[in-house]
Amino acid sequence: MSNPIYEALPPEAALELEQIARLIYESREHRRKVLDAVGAEDESTLLERIVRGDIGEHPAYEHYLAARILGDTHEAARQVMAATLKEVNR
Template sequence: MDPIYGGLAPDEALEIEKLARLLYEVRSARDEVLARLGAADDAQALACIVAGDIPEHPGYEDYLSARILAGLTGQIRAELATRLEEAQSR
């Protein structure tokens, strides 16, 4: 176990580590989708689709995927912050 989890109970540390790994994987997946589109973020991807620089199909589906992954990233971050706060308050 990474020393960063040293002050936590083993079960808490495992759960937090799992959330951190999931956060990394979801962010990486979003980065891959955006790279396929050649866009820095989902707003740029949508602008390129609207301008016709990116084909509508599968561009729009990739754009939606990027948006969903961004939302999921936010949810995981919030859960991770809550878990860390709870663990540190004990």
């Protein structure tokens, strides 16, 4: 690995952590782009705007679902990262 962050780790762990870090970054950035596309700061705000009729249900609801899935993916990946780091640092 060329990244010094991973040099002290066993190769398998370094590769796994690098992939998880990438997933964390990509899910966060894609969520941001989805929400930016409809001018919402978060999923709950977007859903409120849909319910009030401020924004058309289609495709806004698909954006809402995508943002929720990406947010959930981001959080799950963060939890996996924490558990993996805890295991590696034993």
